[in-house]
Amino acid sequence: MCGEWAGAASVTVAKAMKLRQDSRSSVLTRAGWANPPMSSLVEVQSVSKTYVQKAQGHKPSRPFKALDGVSFSMTRPERIGLIGPSGSGKSTLLRSLSGLIVAEVGHVKVLDKTVQSAGRLGEDVREARATMGMIAQQFNLVGRLSLFTNAALGLLGRINPWRGFFGLWNADEKQRVMAALDHVGIAERAGQRANTLSGGQQQRGAIARAIVQDAKLILADEPVASLDPVSARRVMELLVEVNERQKVGVIVTLHQVDYARKYCDRILALKAGKIVYDGPANALGLEQLKDIYGSEIESAYWGEI
Amino acid sequence: MSVSENRLAALEPPRASLREKLFTWGAWIALGLILAVSFRGAQIGDLYLLGKNSSNTQAYLQDYLHPDFSSWGTIRLYIDKMWATLEMAIWGTLISVLLAVPFALLSSANLAPQWIVFPVRRLMDILRSVNELVIATAFLVAVGPGALAGVLALALHNTGVLAKLFSEAVEAVDNAPIEGVRATGGTRLHEIVWAVIPQVGPLWTSFALYRFEANARSATVLGIIGAGGIGQILFDNINSFNYARVSAIAIVIVVAVTLIDIASSAIRKRLL
Numbered sequence: 001m002c003g004e005w006a007g008a009a010s011v012t013v014a015k016a017m018k019l020r021q022d023s024r025s026s027v028l029t030r031a032g033w034a035n036p037p038m039s040s041l042v043e044v045q046s047v048s049k050t051y052v053q054k055a056q057g058h059k060p061s062r063p064f065k066a067l068d069g070v071s072f073s074m075t076r077p078e079r080i081g082l083i084g085p086s087g088s089g090k091s092t093l094l095r096s097l098s099g100l101i102v103a104e105v106g107h108v109k110v111l112d113k114t115v116q117s118a119g120r121l122g123e124d125v126r127e128a129r130a131t132m133g134m135i136a137q138q139f140n141l142v143g144r145l146s147l148f149t150n151a152a153l154g155l156l157g158r159i160n161p162w163r164g165f166f167g168l169w170n171a172d173e174k175q176r177v178m179a180a181l182d183h184v185g186i187a188e189r190a191g192q193r194a195n196t197l198s199g200g201q202q203q204r205g206a207i208a209r210a211i212v213q214d215a216k217l218i219l220a221d222e223p224v225a226s227l228d229p230v231s232a233r234r235v236m237e238l239l240v241e242v243n244e245r246q247k248v249g250v251i252v253t254l255h256q257v258d259y260a261r262k263y264c265d266r267i268l269a270l271k272a273g274k275i276v277y278d279g280p281a282n283a284l285g286l287e288q289l290k291d292i293y294g295s296e297i298e299s300a301y302w303g304e305i
Numbered sequence: 306m307s308v309s310e311n312r313l314a315a316l317e318p319p320r321a322s323l324r325e326k327l328f329t330w331g332a333w334i335a336l337g338l339i340l341a342v343s344f345r346g347a348q349i350g351d352l353y354l355l356g357k358n359s360s361n362t363q364a365y366l367q368d369y370l371h372p373d374f375s376s377w378g379t380i381r382l383y384i385d386k387m388w389a390t391l392e393m394a395i396w397g398t399l400i401s402v403l404l405a406v407p408f409a410l411l412s413s414a415n416l417a418p419q420w421i422v423f424p425v426r427r428l429m430d431i432l433r434s435v436n437e438l439v440i441a442t443a444f445l446v447a448v449g450p451g452a453l454a455g456v457l458a459l460a461l462h463n464t465g466v467l468a469k470l471f472s473e474a475v476e477a478v479d480n481a482p483i484e485g486v487r488a489t490g491g492t493r494l495h496e497i498v499w500a501v502i503p504q505v506g507p508l509w510t511s512f513a514l515y516r517f518e519a520n521a522r523s524a525t526v527l528g529i530i531g532a533g534g535i536g537q538i539l540f541d542n543i544n545s546f547n548y549a550r551v552s553a554i555a556i557v558i559v560v561a562v563t564l565i566d567i568a569s570s571a572i573r574k575r576l577l
Contacts, residue, residue, distance in 0.1 A: 098488050130490030140485030144503045153499055157490020164495055206485070213489055 040112065041217060041249045042074040042097065047106030048273075049092055066092040067103060068273035074251075077216075079243050081260030081281065082253040084270035085293055090253040093270065094221050097251065098132050099125045111216055130157025133210020133248075135203060137222035143195030147186065147205050150194050152177045154212030180211040184238060200231025207238055211246070218242065220252040224259065236263045257289060257297075368548030372556055379550070383535070383557045390534030391561070393452045393527070394520040397459025402513050404464040409471030410497060416475065425468075432465025437523050438530060445531050455532030459520050470512045474505040507576040514569040521565050525558055 049067040066089045074080065082090045095101040097108055099115045099122075108115040111131050114122030122128065133154070134140065141150045155173055156164045163169075169177070181187040184204040186197075194202060203223050210218050220239065224232035240263055243250045254260045260267055261281045269277035269284075269292045277288050289297045321329075344350065374380055411417050412425040441458035448454050482500040491499065528536020535558060542550040 100484055100488065126490045126492070128490075129488055132488065134485060134488035136481055136485070138479075138481045140481040140488075142482040142485070142500050142503050144506065145499070149499075153486055153491070153495075154489050156486065156492075156495050156499070161492050161495070164491065165498055167499075209485075209489065219488075 040073055040075050041077065041110070042072075042251070043107070043109040044073065044093075044097070045071050045107045047071070047093070047096060047103045047108060049089075049096060049101060049103040049105075065273045067096070070106070070270075070273070070275055072268060072275065072278060074217075074249050077243060077247045077249040078266050079240065079250045079252070079264040081264030081267045082251060082270065083255075083257055083260050083267060083292065084276075086255075088270040089273040090270055091221050094219050094251060094253055097217075097219055098129055098134055100134075126157060130213060131216045133207070133213050133215035133218040135206040135210070135218065135220040135223045137225045141194040141202050141205055141209075143193065145194060146190065147181065147192055147194055147197065147201075148177060148190040150205055151181055151190075151208040151212050154180075154209040154215075157213065177208075177212050180208040181205075183211060184208045198231065199227050200235060203227065203231075203235045204238060207235070207242065210248075211242065215248060217249040217251070220250065222253055222255065225255060232259070239263065257284075260284075365548060369552040371549050372553035373547075373549040374553055379553070382538070383554060386528075386533075386535040386538050387557050387561050389452060390524045390528060390536065391521060391565075393455045393524040393532065393534060394459065394517060396456045397524065398463065398513060398517045398520050400456065400460035401463035401467055401516070402509075404460065405467035405471050406509075408464065408468040409475060410501075412468060413472040413475040415478070415480075416497065416501070426472075429465045429468040432461055433469060434465075435462065437462045437527060441527050441530060441532060450531035450533070452533050455524055455527040455534070458527060458532075459523060463516050463520065467512060467516055471505070471509055474508045474512070475501060478504045511573040511576055514573055518562070518566050518569055521562055 047067050047070045048065065051064045051066055053062055053064050066087075068089075070089070070093060082094060084090050092101055096103050097110065097115065099108070102116055102119060102121060104119045107117045110128045113124045113128035113131075115125055115128045116122055141147075142153075149167070152167070152169050152173070155169060155177075159169075159173070178187055178190060181190055184207050186201050186204055186208070189197060189201065194205060197205065206223075207218070218239065223239075224235055227235065236259060239250050239252065242248050250264075252260075252264065254264075261284060264281050267277060267279065267281045267284050268275055269288070271292055276292055277284065286297075408425055408429060412422050412429060414422050417425075437458045440461050441454055444454035444457045448457070478501055482504065483496050486496045486500045524532070524534060525536040525539070528534040528538075529540040531537070535554060539551065539554045539558075542548075542554065
């Protein structure tokens with residue numbers, strides 16, 4: 001049953017590839033920045049993050065371990081699906097990869113630049129961030145700015161800070177932004193305000209921003225959680241395409257296990273802040289899922305597993 | 306009686322505790338005491354004078370009913386002076402907006418560290434609590450009588466007001482776009498100019514226009530103490546008992562302020 005299902009998935013992906021091939025623009029590769037030599041894309045070493053819950057009524061304040069000694073690495077551009085029940089630390093892990101959350105213990109390196117180490121942001125965290133694209137569930141585009149400007153913000157980490165401050169993008173950069181928007185299929189909406197776009201279009205805008213960034217790694221935090229199935233599929237297919245064509249590593253947190261198995265090649269499962277599964281997506285079976293989510297997963301997913 | 310009826314009869318609606326009752330009564334008694342004590346100081350007992358001096362009032366109001374719009378020259382004078390007052394309000398507002406933006410950002414807890422937020426907020430509290438009139442008296446000494454003293458007084462007082470309003474808007478912004486900009490490798494300034502300002506822009510503009518309305522009224526009063534403009538001729542005419550002119554000037558002020566209110570609230574509505 002598993003094999004059948006995986007076969008169907010690859011057919012869908014291949015179809016998407018073919019569609020994209022025709023519309024793909026060569027400007028992107030021409031204007032692309034030189035790739036720095038790299039040994040490891042992501043390195044996470046024994047990261048722990050503890051939140052202190054505030055005292056509520058009679059309950060005293062108590063520490064809550066969101067991440068408990070998490071380690072993993074990505075040596076080539078993979079698609080990692082980060083799964084686990086709510087509160088298992090998925091978002092915390094993803095956000096600490098870009099240094100939006102600082103963990104007390106452990107090290108995070110992205111493309112050999114230290115994002116954070118032992119409770120402190122690295123010296124070159126901004127350069128590290130410039131190589132990462134971030135896509136959030138609560139669409140993190142700036143609503144009142146045009147889609148074009150939002151995608152152009154991907155340039156901020158790359159150009160002179162003052163030029164970025166005043167938004168003085170040069171002709172090459174403007175063309176690069178339009179090419180990225182064309183790549184995700186929403187170039188015709190470039191002048192539209194981000195908050196007038198649909199959820200799926202906003203997520204594709206965020207992917208365009210990552211492409212403009214020339215990101216080597218895309219971090220997506222529940223990117224499809226508030227999208228309808230059709231938009232969700234397009235966003236996931238786009239992530240697959242960017243990963244396979246542009247060799248961009250993708251780490252995506254997902255609530256839907258079937259999305260993770262369909263679109264990712266490696267799965268990391270978190271439970272109570274610890275990694276309980278790290279392996280190929282197609283090796284993730286019912287036994288592991290029961291271990292991650294509890295035995296009720298069987299009734300929640302019957303028919304699909 | 307059935308079992309269920311028994312059970313329903315035993316259910317008691319919630320009642321206020323003795324402590325809650327005492328507190329409510331105490332609050333009402335305290336309010337009554339404050340009103341009684343301040344009755345004499347506020348001379349509420351002299352309300353009957355309103356009727357007693359009615360003949361004086363009638364004579365006064367007679368002049369008011371015939372506003373002096375007799376010659377084109379006087380009308381021109383009123384309009385020139387009204388415009389001078391508005392010029393004062395325009396520049397006072399502009400300077401206060403320019404000063405309030407950095408102060409607002411520095412006094413927003415989500416952008417600046419606590420050791421900066423606290424002193425900046427206290428400084429803004431001081432500016433806000435001192436009335437324009439008081440500030441203007443100081444500037445009248447420093448730069449002499451005239452519009453500039455009024456402009457500076459409005460600018461300083463409104464910096465305090467707008468910095469507070471602006472920073473409240475900043476503290477209410479959505480964090481996701483800020484993180485979005487931060488995650489691209491942008492600097493702190495990039496976060497402010499690309500993620501914070503676009504979110505608060507309409508609200509800030511609306512606050513600034515609202516303060517401009519208030520400043521147009523305040524600038525009139527500032528004229529009375531020597532900042533020039535329509536307030537000055539209003540005061541001169543009151544002193545020389547020329548109530549026909551006072552009435553005409555009052556009408557000009559009301560019309561001008563109303564027009565500004567209508568225009569600015571129309572703009573504010575479109576912004577939000």
